[in-house]
Amino acid sequence: MSEPPIPPHRRRAHTRTRDLERYAGLFAERTGAMRSSAMRDLMAVTARPEVISLAGGLPDTSTFPPQSFAAQMTRIAQESAAEALQYGPTEGFEETKDCILQVMGAEGMLPDPEDVIVTTGGQQAIDLVCKTLVDPGDVVICEAPTYPGAVPVFCSYQAAVLQIECDGDGMRVEVLEEELERLAGEGRRPKFVYSVPSFQNPAGVTMSLERRRRLVELARLHELLVVEDSPYGLLRYGGEPLPPLYQLDGGDYVIYVGTFSKILSPGIRLGWAVAPPPVMEKIVLGKQASDLCTSTLTQYFVREYFAEGRWRQYVADLVEIYRGRRDAMLEALREHFPAQATWTEPEGGLFIWATLPEYIDTGDLLAKALGDDVAFVPGQAAYVDGRGRNSMRLNFSGVGEGEIREGVKRIGKVIAEQVELYGALTGEHPAAPAGRDVADRTNVLPFRKAGEGGA
Amino acid sequence: MKVAVLKGGRSLERGVSLRSAARVEDALERLGHEVLALDVGGDLVERLTAERPDVAFVALHGPGGEDGTTQELLEIFGIPFTGPGVAACARCMDKALAKHALREAGVPTPDWFAFNETAFRELGAADALGLLEERLGFPLVVKPSRGGSALGVKFAASWLEVPEALVSAFSYDGRVLLERYVEGRELAVSVLGDEPLPVVEAIPGEGDRYDFEARYEIGRTTFACPAELTEAEVGAVTEAALGAYRALGCGGFARADLILGEDGPQVLEVNAIPGLTDTSLLPQAAEAAGMSFEDLVERILQLALESSGAATPRL
Numbered sequence: 001m002s003e004p005p006i007p008p009h010r011r012r013a014h015t016r017t018r019d020l021e022r023y024a025g026l027f028a029e030r031t032g033a034m035r036s037s038a039m040r041d042l043m044a045v046t047a048r049p050e051v052i053s054l055a056g057g058l059p060d061t062s063t064f065p066p067q068s069f070a071a072q073m074t075r076i077a078q079e080s081a082a083e084a085l086q087y088g089p090t091e092g093f094e095e096t097k098d099c100i101l102q103v104m105g106a107e108g109m110l111p112d113p114e115d116v117i118v119t120t121g122g123q124q125a126i127d128l129v130c131k132t133l134v135d136p137g138d139v140v141i142c143e144a145p146t147y148p149g150a151v152p153v154f155c156s157y158q159a160a161v162l163q164i165e166c167d168g169d170g171m172r173v174e175v176l177e178e179e180l181e182r183l184a185g186e187g188r189r190p191k192f193v194y195s196v197p198s199f200q201n202p203a204g205v206t207m208s209l210e211r212r213r214r215l216v217e218l219a220r221l222h223e224l225l226v227v228e229d230s231p232y233g234l235l236r237y238g239g240e241p242l243p244p245l246y247q248l249d250g251g252d253y254v255i256y257v258g259t260f261s262k263i264l265s266p267g268i269r270l271g272w273a274v275a276p277p278p279v280m281e282k283i284v285l286g287k288q289a290s291d292l293c294t295s296t297l298t299q300y301f302v303r304e305y306f307a308e309g310r311w312r313q314y315v316a317d318l319v320e321i322y323r324g325r326r327d328a329m330l331e332a333l334r335e336h337f338p339a340q341a342t343w344t345e346p347e348g349g350l351f352i353w354a355t356l357p358e359y360i361d362t363g364d365l366l367a368k369a370l371g372d373d374v375a376f377v378p379g380q381a382a383y384v385d386g387r388g389r390n391s392m393r394l395n396f397s398g399v400g401e402g403e404i405r406e407g408v409k410r411i412g413k414v415i416a417e418q419v420e421l422y423g424a425l426t427g428e429h430p431a432a433p434a435g436r437d438v439a440d441r442t443n444v445l446p447f448r449k450a451g452e453g454g455a
Numbered sequence: 456m457k458v459a460v461l462k463g464g465r466s467l468e469r470g471v472s473l474r475s476a477a478r479v480e481d482a483l484e485r486l487g488h489e490v491l492a493l494d495v496g497g498d499l500v501e502r503l504t505a506e507r508p509d510v511a512f513v514a515l516h517g518p519g520g521e522d523g524t525t526q527e528l529l530e531i532f533g534i535p536f537t538g539p540g541v542a543a544c545a546r547c548m549d550k551a552l553a554k555h556a557l558r559e560a561g562v563p564t565p566d567w568f569a570f571n572e573t574a575f576r577e578l579g580a581a582d583a584l585g586l587l588e589e590r591l592g593f594p595l596v597v598k599p600s601r602g603g604s605a606l607g608v609k610f611a612a613s614w615l616e617v618p619e620a621l622v623s624a625f626s627y628d629g630r631v632l633l634e635r636y637v638e639g640r641e642l643a644v645s646v647l648g649d650e651p652l653p654v655v656e657a658i659p660g661e662g663d664r665y666d667f668e669a670r671y672e673i674g675r676t677t678f679a680c681p682a683e684l685t686e687a688e689v690g691a692v693t694e695a696a697l698g699a700y701r702a703l704g705c706g707g708f709a710r711a712d713l714i715l716g717e718d719g720p721q722v723l724e725v726n727a728i729p730g731l732t733d734t735s736l737l738p739q740a741a742e743a744a745g746m747s748f749e750d751l752v753e754r755i756l757q758l759a760l761e762s763s764g765a766a767t768p769r770l
Contacts, residue, residue, distance in 0.1 A: 044470040359619040364607055364626035367467055418622050424575045425584075425618035 030136075030158050046375035052407035055375040057201065057350055058398035059262050063321060064314070072304040080300060088296040090288045092118020092272070096299045099306040100272050103258065106312070107233050109247050111256070111274045117283055118294045122231055122259035122271035124287075126150055129192070129227055129255055130157040131286045132279060139183060139190035143171045145353070145382030145391070147201045147229065150194060154384070161384045162190070168344070170207025171195055173214045180222050192225040192255070197245055199232045199349025202382045202393035206347055209242050216245055219253040225279070229257045234315050236348035237323035252276060260302060262350070263315050268298035322350070328401040329394065329408060336412030338419050343394075350397040353379075355390060356415060359422050362392045365414060374410040456488050458756065459508035459534070461525060463494035466517030467606055467627070475731035476514040478738075482752040483512070495520060503532055510759055511536040512752075513728060518601055518628075521728045522548035535763035537755045539727045543704040547727035550632055551600045553703055560702035562695055563721045565714075566591055567634040569600060572625050584617060587633060596634045599627035610636065634723075639716030642682055644696030645729060645737040647708045647751075648758050651693045652740035656682035678736070680743040688715065695720040707758045710737050 046053050076084050097113045104111060119125045126149075134140060136158035142150065144163030154161045162183075164176045176193065183190060193215070197207035207215070219226045228245040246256040251274065259271035275283055287293075305311060329352055333343055343354040356362065362378040369375065379391030392411075396404055460483070462476030463469050476492065483490045491506050493499065495515060503511075511534050515521055523544035529536045539547065546552050551569035558564060568587055574580035597620035598608040607627040609620035617633075624631040641659075645652045656679040684692065696711035699722045703709075710729035713720045729737040741751040 044473075045465070045467060048465070359622055361619075361623050361626075364623040367606065368626040370467065418626070421572065421575060421625060422618055422622050424579075425581045425621055427581060 030156055045370050048373070051370065051373045051375050052399060052403050052410070053375045054394045054396070054399070054404070054407050054411075055377045056395055056398050058395070059266060059318070059350070060321065060397055061265055061267070063317065064265065068305075068308070072301055072308075075304055076297070076300045084297050084300040086296060088293045088299065090117075090284055090293050092116070092294055093296075093299050093303070095303045096270070097272075099302050099311075100258065102306065102311075103234070103260075103263065104256075104274075107230075107241070107244055107247075109244055109256070111246070111251060115251065115274050115277060115280055117273050117275075117280060117287060118299065119271045119273055119287065120291060120294050121261060121266070121269045122229065122257050123149060123153075124290070125257040125259075125271050125273040126153050126194075126227070126229065128273065128283045128286045128290070129257075129275075130154065130159065131290075132282045133191040133225070134159045139188055140192060140194065141176065141179070141190050142194040143196070143200065143203070145202050145379060145388055145393075146194065147196055148377065148381040148393075150229075151381070151384055154194075159191075163383060163385070163387075166200065166203050166205055168205055170197060170200065170205050170211055171215070173211040173218070176215070177218060180218065180224075184222070189222070190224055192227050193219070194227045194229065195245070196229045196231075198230055198242065199235065199346050199351075201231070201349065202351050202377065202379070203353040204344040204346030204349055204351045205353075206239075206242065212242065212245055212248055216249040216254065219249065223253075225253055225255055227255045227257060231259045231262045232349040233258075234263055235319060235322060235350070237319060237326055237346075239347040246274065255279065263318070264302070264305065264311070268301060269295060270298055270302055322397050325396040325399075325401055325404055326352075328404045329396040332405045332408035333412075336409045338412070338416050340419055341415065350395055352394045352396065354392050354394060355379075356392070357419065357422070358390050360415065360418050361389050363389070365392075365418065368414045368418075369411055372410045372414060374407045376411060456509045456756075457491060457506070458483050458488045459491040459493050459503065459506065459511045460514055461493050461495050461499075461511055461520065462514045464496070464515050464517075464519050464525075466515065466519050466521075467602075468516035471730055471732060472514055472516045472520065474733070475516070475735070478731055478733070478748065479512055479514050479752055482749045486749055486753055495525065499525075500528065500532075503528075503534065508534060510534065510756060512756065512759075513538050514731065516728055516730065518548065521726075522601065535759045537759040538707045539703075539705040539709055540762075543706065543709075544727045546703045547705070547709065547725045548601050549630075550598065550724050551630055553725060554632070556702050557699055557722055560698060562698040562702055563719065564699075565635040565637050565721050565723070567632050569630055569632050570621075572629045572631075575621070581618075585614070588614070591633060591635045594636045596632075596636050597621055597624050598632050598634065599624045600630035600632055602627040637714045637716045637721050639714040639721075640682070642692055642713045642715055642720070643710055643736040643740070644693055644713065645708065645710040645740045646697065646700045646705070647741070647754060648706075649697075651697055652737070653681035653743040654684060654689060654692055655680040655736045655740050655743075657736070676734075678739055680736075680739045684715075692720045695722055698722075699725050706762055708737070708755055 046055050096118050097116045100116055101113065130153055134157040138159055139162055140154050140159040141162045141164060144165045146163060162179060164171050164179065197212060199206055215226060226245055230244060233244065246254045256274040260268060273283060330345060340357045341354055343352050346352060363380060366376065366378050377393040379388030380386060382388050460476050460480050462472050480490050480492055491508050493502055511529050513520065513525060513536050515525060521544060523541040526536060526541045526544055530541060546556055554564050554567055570580055594610050594612045596608065597611055607624045609623050611617045611620045621631060641657045643655045658677040658679060660676065692713060692715060695713060699711045700709055703725050705725065710726045712723045714723060729735065731738055738748055738751060
């Protein structure tokens, strides 16, 4: 007996341009703020297998033992198939929350499980917070640069995004203070401040304790919420751990966003939010409308995985691997990036932020770098206003040390070519100052250390 | 007929190419053709040898696909292909070359100067830049000679902005143009066979330039087709477009981009393989001429077979 032939995949037919205009007429106003970009098209090219991509934010899932994965999934199939294939509660299973409490406990936090909701990745938590808090035109404050994936969320809720510059100690909270006063003078009250205080994406910087304290004080004072996005808190490779904003504040004005993506797997799409009860009530309703509940199956997986009791060891293994990769990238940057470049030295997380001379547009540089089979994220993606054109985000978690070295070398080469060309064009030949202290170059531009110069 | 749709490749316009190709494949299937979708890579020759398509629909954009490289291979294999031939593709792709050909043929095109990267790196051409001010004036447009979809195109308001714009443009190609900026309406005339299609006008949103984003995002740019022009304007624009098409030796189809300024139309460039995406101009022009997208695809195929001397396609 032969199988019936499978019909060939059919693309939806867009035959008439008029039809498109008809659709465009139906689009919600907010889609106008949803921007596609040339960069997205360039990113399509980075998917070529020969390209060394320092562009993604991918954890290295190849380190997760397949036999362990198989054993857990088998156990779920044998023991809880019906439940694992069923819908679950919108807030998430209590057992998942127990795992979340273990993770948060490892960073010194102890929230009430009632205040926790399990979400489809940390990304959904950001979306739900916006859904709950943001009306079109509302002010949302974030860091400059900010997590590139948060920008489209803010934009799709038509928020007026205000970015506060960072230096080596994270968001410049004294600038935030001025801005809050200015806004208050205009009768505008921002809904929330979004921050990635530890090993920030994309800048790799960590907010100092002093600033963390001041930030939660300001939130209290101005009665506004702080959304603390902390995907990498446990991925620390050096320095002393700092208390999360949630812990400093006690959870009155801080919404905490966490995820299993970077300590286990992004493919399971499991994240969470912790919020004050009245806010959580609305978030739950919003989540119900969005997707009813987070994947039951992957919640079962996390439950089984945590029951094994080696999740901390796995995170410790990741820390070892990523520390090596970070060091390899920093070493390669010192060796291959020209003297005019500066970069951050993260104590954890997945990213280094490099800043080039102002005349280099990293979007165009990416086009050139792709010719040499290497990719990074142009800095502009981390800003809503076109800044960041001469910066780039480099990821060191997704590929091995050898590829990191080779990738940085190739990027260094195309930068050097542009620096040289600019010199030839302007008659300036800013030759690398000999014997210059390496420490100068690892300082952050345009960042400054807190307390040094500036406002 | 077995139609190979050549798409993708290594070009920076890969995404655009895939979108063009998706529409073409869909139309070909509905026309009853057998579609062989080929993402152009190291195995292209192998696949063409094994599959022996009757005709190739080239839906590649940018260097590698639009510059005659792939077309040359198809010629070797004797496979008829859509769009202009090898020489015309090479000329269209290189804006500096194209502009020389246009000027020689008396087709209006804005004043320009072209520079190789070596000229700056080794011959001190930077010193010559200052001499160009009176010839081109400001603002001026800096663009890579070979490139598409407005990638790497920058406007320089003064000499101070020129070096930076050059660094950007040289990211895409070893040769760049500095071109006089002509203010006016952005028009496009597609030519099918030897027939000009109705003029399309791209009207960018307020404060927008017709850049990469504006080109491919639905709703960002408004299109008027046919463009609101006087009969005399239509005549002048169409004549310039046809002149450019012929001067560059195009056949099959192509699209001329023009600016209609105070001094009449000026041809900026001719695209040997115009985009066929949902927001592209050629399909809009064809529709204004009463052709559905399927009609357009079928006509393009016919032209390919006619020019190669192959028999009328069987359907």
